[in-house]
Amino acid sequence: MDPTTEKLIKSYINKADNKLSVAKKLYNSKDYEDSVSRAYYAVFHASQALLLTEGQKAETHKGVVTLFGLLFVKTGKFSKELGKYLSNLKDDRESGDYELFSFIDEETSKAALEEAEKFLKEVKTYLQKTGISVA
Template identity: 35%
Template sequence: MTRCRYMEVSEITEQQLKIAWERLDAARYLFDGGFYKDSVSRAYYSMYHAAVAILTLKNIRARRHSGILRMFGLHVIQEEDVEHYYASALKFAKEERKKGDYDIFA
């Protein structure tokens, strides 16, 4: 088993997926409460952590969000592990999160 610092890859993947599910639950809760911008932000982070989990299984790491998106496209989409749609959805969610978090007119 490959190790990343002090945790096994499977442990890191499990933690990332746990975080992804928590963020998704938060997104649903916020959406149901009418907090749509915050819901989009939590939904993006759910997708982000799921992507990190997949990349971790491939022993691929990136330090920035842009790196995760790039590596996800190169090593997951191009290798046809998942459909292209998911890379597009992740990129779209990132842009919508930025708009919701920083654009006062969004």
């Protein structure tokens, strides 16, 4: 892998880590909608890092979900469960960001954090196995 791509991958993972950290702070301050939004963006940026390992880049959020499914779930590199995390977090983020009366509550936010943590952990493990060192 060329050094520029590897640097981009690491930058996406750093951004994902930051978004997850912010999501936890928002959860602790009972800002559940924004916590879910940041949890989604942690997963979104981690997914973008993965796409780069396959020489791919998506232009839209839906494109990231679709390509993740095609390149990583259908191929067996990641579980269907992780694909659902990405898709469900996207839907929850949209509800929290755009709906006047969203369904996002403490329980939904806590689940989003757990899913984002698991997703990010598995992405980092995968990247390590492919020779990309991420902390």
